[in-house]
Amino acid sequence: MAQKHIIGQAESRWDAIAKVKGQANYTGDFPIKNLLHGKILHATIAHGYVTSYDISEAEKVPGVLKILLPEDLPQIKYSTAGHPWNLEPKKRDIEDRTMLTRHVRVYGDDIGAVIAKTPLAAKQALSKIKVTYDTYPVYLTPKQAMALDAKRIHEERDNVIASTAVGFGDVNQGLDEADFVLHRQLHTPVQLHAHLENQVATAFQSEDQRYTCISSTQIPHICRRIVAQANGLPWSLVRVKKPFIGGGFGNKQDVTIEPLAVAMSKAMGGKPVQINLTREESLAYTRTRHAIDYDVKLGVKKDGTITALDMQVLSNQGGYASHGHAIGGKGGTFINALYKMNSLNYGAKTVYTNIATAGAMRGYGMPQVIFALECVIDDAADKIGMDPIEFRLKNHQPDGFYNELSHTKQQDFRIGDCLKQGPEAFKWQAKVQQAKAFNQLQGPTRRGVGIAAFSFGTATYPFGLETSGARLILLPDGSFKLMVGATEIGQGADTALSQMAADTLGVPFESIIRDAITDTDTDPFDTGAYASRQTYIAGYAIRDAAEKMRKMIIQRAAATFDIRGEFMDIVDGNIVSVSDGDLITTVKDMAQASYFDWQTAKTMVAESSVNIHNNSYASGCTLAEVEVDLQTGKIKLLSLMNVHDSGKIINPLLAAGQVEGGMAMSAGYGLNEGLVYDELGRPMNNNLLDYKLPTTMDLPDLDEIFVETKDPLGPYGNKALGENPTCSPAPAIRNAVKNAVGVGIDTIPLTPESVYDALQAAKAPKGVS
Amino acid sequence: MKHEINFTLNGEAVTCAVDIRKSLLEMLRDDFELTGTKEGCGVGECGACSVIIDGRTVDSCIYLAVWADGKAITTIEGIAQSDGQLAPIQAAFIEAGAVQCGFCIPGMVLASDQLLKDHAQLSRAEIRRGLSGNMCRCTGYQKIIDAVQLADAKRQADPKTVVLPHFKIEQ
Numbered sequence A: 001m002a003q004k005h006i007i008g009q010a011e012s013r014w015d016a017i018a019k020v021k022g023q024a025n026y027t028g029d030f031p032i033k034n035l036l037h038g039k040i041l042h043a044t045i046a047h048g049y050v051t052s053y054d055i056s057e058a059e060k061v062p063g064v065l066k067i068l069l070p071e072d073l074p075q076i077k078y079s080t081a082g083h084p085w086n087l088e089p090k091k092r093d094i095e096d097r098t099m100l101t102r103h104v105r106v107y108g109d110d111i112g113a114v115i116a117k118t119p120l121a122a123k124q125a126l127s128k129i130k131v132t133y134d135t136y137p138v139y140l141t142p143k144q145a146m147a148l149d150a151k152r153i154h155e156e157r158d159n160v161i162a163s164t165a166v167g168f169g170d171v172n173q174g175l176d177e178a179d180f181v182l183h184r185q186l187h188t189p190v191q192l193h194a195h196l197e198n199q200v201a202t203a204f205q206s207e208d209q210r211y212t213c214i215s216s217t218q219i220p221h222i223c224r225r226i227v228a229q230a231n232g233l234p235w236s237l238v239r240v241k242k243p244f245i246g247g248g249f250g251n252k253q254d255v256t257i258e259p260l261a262v263a264m265s266k267a268m269g270g271k272p273v274q275i276n277l278t279r280e281e282s283l284a285y286t287r288t289r290h291a292i293d294y295d296v297k298l299g300v301k302k303d304g305t306i307t308a309l310d311m312q313v314l315s316n317q318g319g320y321a322s323h324g325h326a327i328g329g330k331g332g333t334f335i336n337a338l339y340k341m342n343s344l345n346y347g348a349k350t351v352y353t354n355i356a357t358a359g360a361m362r363g364y365g366m367p368q369v370i371f372a373l374e375c376v377i378d379d380a381a382d383k384i385g386m387d388p389i390e391f392r393l394k395n396h397q398p399d400g401f402y403n404e405l406s407h408t409k410q411q412d413f414r415i416g417d418c419l420k421q422g423p424e425a426f427k428w429q430a431k432v433q434q435a436k437a438f439n440q441l442q443g444p445t446r447r448g449v450g451i452a453a454f455s456f457g458t459a460t461y462p463f464g465l466e467t468s469g470a471r472l473i474l475l476p477d478g479s480f481k482l483m484v485g486a487t488e489i490g491q492g493a494d495t496a497l498s499q500m501a502a503d504t505l506g507v508p509f510e511s512i513i514r515d516a517i518t519d520t521d522t523d524p525f526d527t528g529a530y531a532s533r534q535t536y537i538a539g540y541a542i543r544d545a546a547e548k549m550r551k552m553i554i555q556r557a558a559a560t561f562d563i564r565g566e567f568m569d570i571v572d573g574n575i576v577s578v579s580d581g582d583l584i585t586t587v588k589d590m591a592q593a594s595y596f597d598w599q600t601a602k603t604m605v606a607e608s609s610v611n612i613h614n615n616s617y618a619s620g621c622t623l624a625e626v627e628v629d630l631q632t633g634k635i636k637l638l639s640l641m642n643v644h645d646s647g648k649i650i651n652p653l654l655a656a657g658q659v660e661g662g663m664a665m666s667a668g669y670g671l672n673e674g675l676v677y678d679e680l681g682r683p684m685n686n687n688l689l690d691y692k693l694p695t696t697m698d699l700p701d702l703d704e705i706f707v708e709t710k711d712p713l714g715p716y717g718n719k720a721l722g723e724n725p726t727c728s729p730a731p732a733i734r735n736a737v738k739n740a741v742g743v744g745i746d747t748i749p750l751t752p753e754s755v756y757d758a759l760q761a762a763k764a765p766k767g768v769s
Numbered sequence B: 001m002k003h004e005i006n007f008t009l010n011g012e013a014v015t016c017a018v019d020i021r022k023s024l025l026e027m028l029r030d031d032f033e034l035t036g037t038k039e040g041c042g043v044g045e046c047g048a049c050s051v052i053i054d055g056r057t058v059d060s061c062i063y064l065a066v067w068a069d070g071k072a073i074t075t076i077e078g079i080a081q082s083d084g085q086l087a088p089i090q091a092a093f094i095e096a097g098a099v100q101c102g103f104c105i106p107g108m109v110l111a112s113d114q115l116l117k118d119h120a121q122l123s124r125a126e127i128r129r130g131l132s133g134n135m136c137r138c139t140g141y142q143k144i145i146d147a148v149q150l151a152d153a154k155r156q157a158d159p160k161t162v163v164l165p166h167f168k169i170e171q
């Protein structure tokens, strides 16, 4: 009997039925008796100090129970970043905030809070609190915050919170040796996660006198630690439960409202309190994707050799450090991972400003740096008159490249295959010809095609700790309960992880039972959903646990039937003879015996925990076709295809869904999305009407192909896929627009206004603006 | 102030004394504990709160609860058959892989179901237009549109699955 492989099958996600029935409970859906409602008082200036509060009118609002000011809560400084705790104090995330503050660093900063019987009463009370401020100058950009006379946003440290440089070779010499030097300034916007479920958390004192926090978090175990730290509680006094979660994309990798929810419950003697952010709060006052400015010099020879790349990076951190320099500082390694060059200098600064705090967002710095890199790479190809695909094929790193910046050997690195198979599947050549013919008609629009490539790491090694645990319990009927700390946030992790367990155990996919809730009290430790790490890191843990469990089942069968274990295999839930496939017994019978056999009953639990010290680099590219209206600057996306080198694809249906969602997010990044501020630092478009998420009408059909191989390190031959799709669509679209209209625009989003302005500027005679 | 209203909810006649300030979304979630209907924005931008009122897809967050008086309302909890068997559109969403985080899905499923009921046949462009009021951040819509097309193809192949329109007011 042949082993039926479950890895690689398009299994339906286990939670899909509950979700189409409206039966899936998210944090806000749990019925909780006598629930109180907490609301946050947000600052109405972007930089300054609260000199006084007048709460006398607010207190009179019927239903208001308590008004909290900064002094009422612990003044313990903590960081909201969802990173594993570091035993070395120097390596910890910058601890620069308290739950509530009088020091206002961003518009909307949390300067007070109200607890009331109804959300309406809380809201009414908020509107009646009078606040007086001392105001300070507002810095919207790193350059402003770095000015010599700029005030420190946090007294304890400079506005430049980190400054690093990585690279190799002599960049000045490289630029000298080049036939052409391209010098570009590129800018990326403040993108918002805009998960459909806003942040929501409910906290209460449980029967055991500890605090439970139900939260829509990506990182339950880290959330527990940060809630405890901020409140000055022992970690074990906090229990976090994560039910279904309506998207996170990195925003819920920051512990934003949970500490305050627990503090509110404590202030109310343990009564349940819920904080449920509004859409406007979630968009403007939580976390964002860092806006980054790039100053790039690229030296290239006529034959296509890249002699030097100098990239100077200013990352706009916003008011608090959150993930800080981990994002802006990240690019050098992955530029080196992607392209050969004689010299590289990647210098990055991360700078406090007075806009919303930037944190983790899908791609974690890569969408920004890949945008900058792939614009300049494409322009370099144009400069020397080389086809953009040929230029990339000439310069990409080979399979097996040793990346000296991360000390990682890039095994099974298939960017070359992506750059060959992608254009073929996309019908690149045909589209180039069609665009030419179309443009010859000299109508009101122009068409063009563009490409962009990327590299991407799997998980965070060697920069971050990578641990994960898994537990399998054999149930009496031969099915298995799989317990993991790895977090399902809509991406399908639970389904992929269940497939892994089933595959290694040799049982049907349906035999694996997951849980809708991740619970820090009962689930094994795992740091959570980020860095495209879970199928990789948790995959090792699951494989270990499943192998242990498989061995235990075979041992029982061996003892029961007096057959050596090595002569037996588990196939599709049956225990069979390896030599002839004959049925010996079933997992179900062994399970029954393990619970109820008078002599031998002993239930089976397999547990594992791993600490992973390797990283498999993924890669890929995007191909885009656009039509640009010359009169209005409006871009129509005609087709978009992503190509991924992500090793073995665990579940092709879920993988395709991940890729398409990421492509849409990056298309929005390139074309429409961006939070904008007025000069006082007030957000202008923190709602879904004015912040333009792509709708069904804004996207074409999305295509993807996988250059599928088996990664030699990944537990099931797999490597990162969750975030990768957001890396290259925006620059591919930008390059397609350039191909269509002959103007390369270096600031996204490419809104109709910006395209129109760029077209006008290009038309204007030289020397006239 | 409360006001008593009578309406049909998922096929059942119901009465509710509801706070006149409440939205239909709040009434469904708080008074009827039908938490399948989600709030994504509360101001009519995202479609997560979509329900069907007299054969039309409506954002329940900007529809006053008292307006439900005399109407027939279907929520996500009301479209499966009474024995729990999934409606064809629900099955199609699963088959096409259209579900990710699931937060937009109740609204999407209802909007899609109504779209199918309103059209004997649907092109992809018509599906895009029909679902343009429902936002999804996870899927890029590709597999959601696939799901509606799949459900459409299945009913063309098997006319028995055609479900007649719900009670609908012509204007």
Ligand code: FES
Binding pocket: B038, B039, B040, B041, B042, B043, B044, B045, B046, B047, B048, B049, B050, B059, B060, B061, B062
């Ligand atoms: S919650 Fe009603 S439209 Fe967004």
Ligand code: FES
Binding pocket: A196, A246, A247, A490, B098, B099, B100, B101, B102, B103, B104, B105, B135, B136, B137, B138, B139
């Ligand atoms: S599935 Fe997550 S918003 Fe649509």
